[in-house]
Every structure is written in structure tokens, then in C-alpha cells.
Amino acid sequence: MENESTAAALQIAVGRLVRRLRQTHVPGEMTLSEASVLSRLDRGGPATPGELAGDERVKPQAMGTTLQAMEQRGLVRRSPDPGDGRRVLITVTDDGRRLLTDRRTLKTQALAEAIAHLSAGERRSLAEAARLLDKLAEEL
Numbered sequence: 001m002e003n004e005s006t007a008a009a010l011q012i013a014v015g016r017l018v019r020r021l022r023q024t025h026v027p028g029e030m031t032l033s034e035a036s037v038l039s040r041l042d043r044g045g046p047a048t049p050g051e052l053a054g055d056e057r058v059k060p061q062a063m064g065t066t067l068q069a070m071e072q073r074g075l076v077r078r079s080p081d082p083g084d085g086r087r088v089l090i091t092v093t094d095d096g097r098r099l100l101t102d103r104r105t106l107k108t109q110a111l112a113e114a115i116a117h118l119s120a121g122e123r124r125s126l127a128e129a130a131r132l133l134d135k136l137a138e139e140l
Contacts (some may be wrong), residue, residue: 039092
């Protein structure tokens with residue numbers, strides 16, 4: 001029962017935080033899926049559409065739609081896999097990287113300003129909670 005109440009409280013708190021961060025306006029805003037894909041490509045380098053779908057836990061068709069929209073906006077580009085010409089690799093473009101950086105900067109800045117209002121102990125607890133949330137996300 002304790003795990004269920006913690007899960008419910010966590011779901012509410014994370015949901016509120018995500019909604020507030022979404023309300024932080026960023027010029028050229030993108031969807032969460034697009035931001036996640038750009039972030040993955042920026043960190044991990046080129047990937048196939050299938051790998052991206054697996055990483056994001058979405059169907060390949062959904063990823064195809066997301067990638068097509070991103071490609072039309074110049075955020076990613078497709079190129080043949082040099083190791084296997086039958087495969088396609090998706091790479092983040094300079095415009096995509098710039099948009100991702102701008103988005104991170106503005107949203108991180110807003111979050112950092114809010115964190116500054118917490119006590120030193122609360123900030124340490126929050127840093128540990130961020131690590132645990134990432135670990136929890138891997139378990140889902």
C-alpha cells in the first residue's frame with residue numbers, strides 16, 4: 001500500500017512539473033517525442049528509425065510519422081548506412097541541435113530559478129531524486 005501511495009503522489013508531482021515546463025514558451029517549440037528523439041540523436045549519434053522506435057517505446061509507424069515531420073522542418077536528415085546500404089540512419093542537423101540547445105537552455109533556466117528558492121538540503125534531496133527518477137524510468 002505504501003508503494004501505491006508513493007506511486008500516486010509521484011505521478012501527480014511529475015505530471016504537474018511536466019505541465020509547468022511545457023508552459024515555458026520556447027520559440028520553434030516541438031513535441032515531447034521530437035525533443036526526446038533529438039536528445040537521443042544528440043547524445044548517442046546516428047540511429048536507425050527502428051532503433052529510435054525501440055528507444056522511445058513507440059511503434060515504428062509512429063516513429064516514422066515523427067521523423068517525417070522533423071525532416072520536413074530540417075531538424076534531422078536521413079542518409080544511407082555506410083555499413084549496410086539497405087538501412088537508413090537518422091542524424092540530427094545543425095538546426096535541430098540549435099533548437100534542442102535553445103529549448104534546454106530556456107527550460108533549464110526556468111527550472112534552475114525555481115530550484116534556487118529551495119533550501120540547500122532540499123536541493124541535495126532533489127539532485128538525488130533526479131537520479132532515482134532516471135533509474136525508475138529504466139524500470140518501466
